[in-house]
Amino acid sequence: MSSPIPRWTLPLRAWQRAACAAWWRAKPRDALVVACPGAGKTRFATRLAHALLEERRIERILVVVPKDHLKSQVARAMSLAGVQLDPAFENAAGRIAADLHGAVVSYQQVAFAPGVFARLADEHTLIVLDEIHHAGDGATWGTALKRAFARAAHRLALSGTPFRSDGTAIPFVHYELGACIPDFSYGYPQALADEVCRPLAFPLLGGEAEWVSADGTLIHSDFDTALQTRRQESERLRTALTQDGWMGHVVTRAHECLREIRAQGHADAAGLAVAMNQEHAHYVAGAIERYTGARPVVVVSEDAEAAAKIRRFAQSRQPWIVAVHMISEGVDIPRLRVGVYATNVTTPMYFRQFCGRFVRTQSALRGEQLAYVFVPDDPHLRPLAGAIHAEVQHYLRRRDPRAGLAQALPPREHAEREPSLFSGIAAVAVDRGVLHGGAAGDPLFALDEPAAQTAPAARPFKAEQKADLRKTVNSLVSLASARFHVDHRKIHATLNQRFGGSLPAASERALERRRVELLRWLTRNRYDGIV
Numbered sequence: 001m002s003s004p005i006p007r008w009t010l011p012l013r014a015w016q017r018a019a020c021a022a023w024w025r026a027k028p029r030d031a032l033v034v035a036c037p038g039a040g041k042t043r044f045a046t047r048l049a050h051a052l053l054e055e056r057r058i059e060r061i062l063v064v065v066p067k068d069h070l071k072s073q074v075a076r077a078m079s080l081a082g083v084q085l086d087p088a089f090e091n092a093a094g095r096i097a098a099d100l101h102g103a104v105v106s107y108q109q110v111a112f113a114p115g116v117f118a119r120l121a122d123e124h125t126l127i128v129l130d131e132i133h134h135a136g137d138g139a140t141w142g143t144a145l146k147r148a149f150a151r152a153a154h155r156l157a158l159s160g161t162p163f164r165s166d167g168t169a170i171p172f173v174h175y176e177l178g179a180c181i182p183d184f185s186y187g188y189p190q191a192l193a194d195e196v197c198r199p200l201a202f203p204l205l206g207g208e209a210e211w212v213s214a215d216g217t218l219i220h221s222d223f224d225t226a227l228q229t230r231r232q233e234s235e236r237l238r239t240a241l242t243q244d245g246w247m248g249h250v251v252t253r254a255h256e257c258l259r260e261i262r263a264q265g266h267a268d269a270a271g272l273a274v275a276m277n278q279e280h281a282h283y284v285a286g287a288i289e290r291y292t293g294a295r296p297v298v299v300v301s302e303d304a305e306a307a308a309k310i311r312r313f314a315q316s317r318q319p320w321i322v323a324v325h326m327i328s329e330g331v332d333i334p335r336l337r338v339g340v341y342a343t344n345v346t347t348p349m350y351f352r353q354f355c356g357r358f359v360r361t362q363s364a365l366r367g368e369q370l371a372y373v374f375v376p377d378d379p380h381l382r383p384l385a386g387a388i389h390a391e392v393q394h395y396l397r398r399r400d401p402r403a404g405l406a407q408a409l410p411p412r413e414h415a416e417r418e419p420s421l422f423s424g425i426a427a428v429a430v431d432r433g434v435l436h437g438g439a440a441g442d443p444l445f446a447l448d449e450p451a452a453q454t455a456p457a458a459r460p461f462k463a464e465q466k467a468d469l470r471k472t473v474n475s476l477v478s479l480a481s482a483r484f485h486v487d488h489r490k491i492h493a494t495l496n497q498r499f500g501g502s503l504p505a506a507s508e509r510a511l512e513r514r515r516v517e518l519l520r521w522l523t524r525n526r527y528d529g530i531v
Contacts, residue, residue, distance in 0.1 A: 005053045005101075006082035013196055015186045016044040022184055023048060023156075030155045030172045032132065035186040037160040037356020038197045045128045045156060046078045052126055053083065053101060058153055059124040061085060061102035062117065064110060064145075066134040069307035071104040073332060074130065075463050084462040091116050093504040100462065100507075102126075107134050110148050111141045117148035125152045132157035133349075135170045146171045160356055161349050188359070189391045197359040198369045202385040202435040203257070205250050206377035209239040209427040216421045223377045223432075234344055237378050239424035241276065241342050246427035247287045250340060253431070254374050255292040258319060258338045266337060266365055268317040273340035274354055275324055278302070284342050285322045296320035334360040339373040346380035348387075355388060377432045389435035462508065469511040470503060476518035484527040494529030 012020075019033055035041045045063070052058045063074055063085060071087035078085055086096060089103035091113040096103050102125075110117050121127060127149045129135065135142050149155055155172045159182075174181045191197035206223040213219050213235055219227075223240075227233050240246040254271060261269045273288065275281035278300045285296045297313050299306045299321065313321050314333040321333075324343075336358050341351070358371035375385050473495075481488050495517065496502055499510045506514070521527045 005050060008047065008050050008054075008081060010043065010046075010081055012043065012047060013040055014194060015190070015196075016040055016047060019044055019184045019186070020047050020051070024051070027154075028183065029153070030157070030174075031183045032157040032159065032173050032180060033184045033186075034159050034161075034182040035184075036188040036191050036197065036359070037353065038359040038361075039160075039186050039191050040196070041130070041158045041160065042074060042077045045130075045158060046081050046083055048156065049078065049083050049101075049126055049128070050081050052154070058126045060096070060120065060122075061126045061128065062121055062149075062152075063102070063104045063128040063130060064107055065104060065130045066107055068106050069310060070130070071106070072307065072311075072464075075104045077332075079462065086463050086466075088463065088467060088504075090504055093502060094119070095501075095505045096120065097466070097505050097507045099509070107141055107145075111144040114144040114148040118150065121149045121152045123151055123153050125149075127152045127155045129155065129157045129172065132159050132170060132173060133161070142171050161352050187391075188388070191359070192391070196361060198361055198371045200355055200358060200388055201370055201372045202389060203253065203372060203374045204377040204382065204385070204432040204435065205246075205253075205374060205429050206432040207240060207246055207249075207427060207429040209236050209243070209246070210425045211235055211239040212421055212423045212425065214422045223379070226379075233379065235422055235424075237344050237346075237376055238276070238422075240376060240427040240429070241344065242280065242283065242424045243427035244287060244290075246429040247284065247342065248291045249429035250342075250374055251284070251288045252291045254338050254340050254372075255288070255294065255319075257372050257374075261337050266335070266362075266369075268335050269337040270313070270318065270333065270335045271320045271338035271340065272333075272336050272357055273320065273322045274343050275322060276343050276345075277324060280342075281322050281324050284340075285320075288320050288322070292320075294319045296322045299323045301325065332360065333357065334362050336360075337369075337371045339371070341373060341375045341381065346378065346384075348384055351381065351384040352388070385435055466508050466511060469508065469515065470506075473503065473511060473514050473518065476515065476522070480518055480521055480527060483522065483525070486527060486529070486531055490530045491527075497530075 015035065019035075023031055023033075033041065033044065035044070049058075049061050053061075061083065063078075065071060065074055075085040075087040084100045086100050086103040089096065089105055089109075091109055094116055105117075129145070135145055149172075157172055170180070188197060192199055208220065208222040210218070210220045213232060219232060219235070221227060221232075221236055223236070227236065251273070254273075258269060258271045273284050273296070275284045281298055281300055285298045289295050297309055297318060297320070299309050301324065303309070310321075310333075314335070339354065339358055341354060343350075345351075355373055358373060361369055373385070375381050477488055477491050477495075480486070480491055492503065495514045498517065499506070499513050501510065503511075503514075521529075
């Protein structure tokens, strides 16, 4: 039996209360909630999970996230309400410790072993599918989700960006004429009106570039010139993003903006640059250091320390972080105020996901908290910035919260599939003005203090405490193995036999009993288990 659930004490925003009330009236088996980045989808899901546990309508919760580095973040956020989930669940364990309410896993984990989750997700289980559009990344993922969660009592799908089907059906989502139909929507204009999201300004950077095209042609063009093919437009953008003559100007301007924000009172404000790939991420980081003197944190998916780096950066005062896809969605770093869009991905969904990293308000700050995203004045990116700018302007002029977010298609990589002679030669940047919504036409002009969600008091994060206990147990097992000349596996087998189950699935009490037993052996210098 899982741990008892404490009384709910965390604050909720108006939309979160409304969405919970709407869900509770219908108690649907499947529901899709679309809320813009920064609005608080995790808090909404936590409230619903807490209420279902409190009413004993469910006994277990499984949250599915798109990336491994989001597991601990979600588990920690839910633990603030006493909902204790295991972010380190392994498919091989096959079961969840009795003193936890469930686990946070990745879509990839479910796809690898749908049968494991089919056994876990019974008629007393709530499934939370975070950023559900990732389930359309491949037909096998959608098939695995349907098999894994067919018996679940309730399936709650969340998305920060509305999406349409690209031909791959996403399970548990209702479609009409190829478009998903949310059960509850909360868009960026409404979040601005409710003062739970920051408005965004978009400094546009134009300029000129020269490159050898894929067919060997030498091309020189500025961003105002209409090129013959989409490939040439992509090459122009890639050239700008890889040349110091362009990137040096952009990172200098972005860093000046960040320094000004810090000088105005947001002392730990930070910047995020998104790059095309790992090699380019290190180039962008090098450009920031060369032109500003600030050494950025670089996070890429292959780095085993990526999640820890992101967590440390969020809690630090370091000015810059550079990533590829690691911080495109889901990651919560409220101090981000300046972005550099240095990638050649030009899809609406990816652009909006990146912009969503900068809209989270902070209650301790005074003023409008305007955030800035520096964008190449590319013909495919300019309209995307303009669409968000229009939403900000609509909010400022009319304070009308009813407008919705534009629908968008899933992002895709711009990869060369044929032999190419493409080579960037040179580029220079030119400031093209700022799309902004600040007062008096000044994007750094401060308005009255907005209301923001108060940070909750911390509760013990059981999964983290148990992870520390497991490390202690493993260390003591290693020590006992060396002292008594007994294989690690036999010592673990003894502990499993005496205290029930395996180490990954052990409760906190069982882990503590293992620790005490190991200390008893070591203190008495006598091992009495399997040899």
